[in-house]
Amino acid sequence: MRHRFPxxxxxxxxxxxxxxTQAQGAAKHFRVSYEHFNTCASKAADLYFKTNQAGEKNILxxxxxxxxxxxxxxxxxxxxxxxxxxxxxxxxxxFVMDRLAxxxxxxxxxxxxxxxxxxxxxxxxxxxxxxxxxxxxxxEIRVFERNTENL
Numbered sequence: 001m002r003h004r005f006p007x008x009x010x011x012x013x014x015x016x017x018x019x020x021t022q023a024q025g026a027a028k029h030f031r032v033s034y035e036h037f038n039t040c041a042s043k044a045a046d047l048y049f050k051t052n053q054a055g056e057k058n059i060l061x062x063x064x065x066x067x068x069x070x071x072x073x074x075x076x077x078x079x080x081x082x083x084x085x086x087x088x089x090x091x092x093x094x095f096v097m098d099r100l101a102x103x104x105x106x107x108x109x110x111x112x113x114x115x116x117x118x119x120x121x122x123x124x125x126x127x128x129x130x131x132x133x134x135x136x137x138x139x140e141i142r143v144f145e146r147n148t149e150n151l
Contacts, residue, residue, distance in 0.1 A: 026151065027085060030078035033144045037071035040137050047129055059121055059130055066114060067137055073107050074144055081151065104148055111145045 044063035051057060080100050087093045115138055122134025 026147070027078050027082040029147045030074045030081060030144075033074040033140065033147065034071050034078055036140050037067045037074055037137075037144075040133065040140060041067035041071060043133055044137075047133065051127075056125075056127055056130060059125065059134070062121065063118070063130075063134060063137055066118065067140075070114075070137075070141060070144060077103060077107065077148060077151075100151060104151055107148055108145060111141060115141055115145075 041064050044060050044067060048057055048060035048064060051060065077100075080096065080103060084093065084096045084100060087096055118134055118138050118141070122131050122138075125131045125134070
C-alpha cells in the first residue's frame with residue numbers, strides 16, 4: 001500500500017533536509033580553516049628560518065603566532081559545532097548553543113584589530129613571499145570571521 005504525504009509534510013521534510021545539510025557542513029568549514037591556518041603557520045615558520053633580517057623575522061614571527069592562534073580558534077569552533085550537529089536532546093542543544101554563542105562573541109571580538117594589524121604590517125613589505133603570506137593569512141581570517149558570523 002502506498003502512502004501519500006500531504007504537501008505540508010513534504011515541505012517540512014524538504015526544509016529539514018536543507019537545514020540539516022547546512023548545519024552538517026559548518027564543522028567542515030572550520031576544519032578547512034584550521035588546516036589552512038596551520039599551513040600558513042608552517043610557511044611563516046619556514047620563511048622565518050630562511051631569513052637573516054631582523055625586521056622580516058619579526059613579521060614572520062607574528063604571522064606564525066597569529067596563524068597558530070587562529071588555527072586553535074577554528075579548532076575550538078569546529079569541535080563545538082560538530083558536537084552541536086550531533087546533539088539530539090533539546091536541553092543539550094540549548095546548552096551547547098549558549099556555549100557556542102560565547103565562543104563566537106569572544107572569537108569575533110579581536111578579528112578587526114588583527115586584520116588591520118596584519119594588513120598594515122605586510123601591505124608594503126618589499127619581500128614578496130612575506131607580503132603574499134600575510135595577505136593569505138588576512139584572507140583566511142576574513143573567511144573564518146564570515147563563517148563564524150553565519151553560525
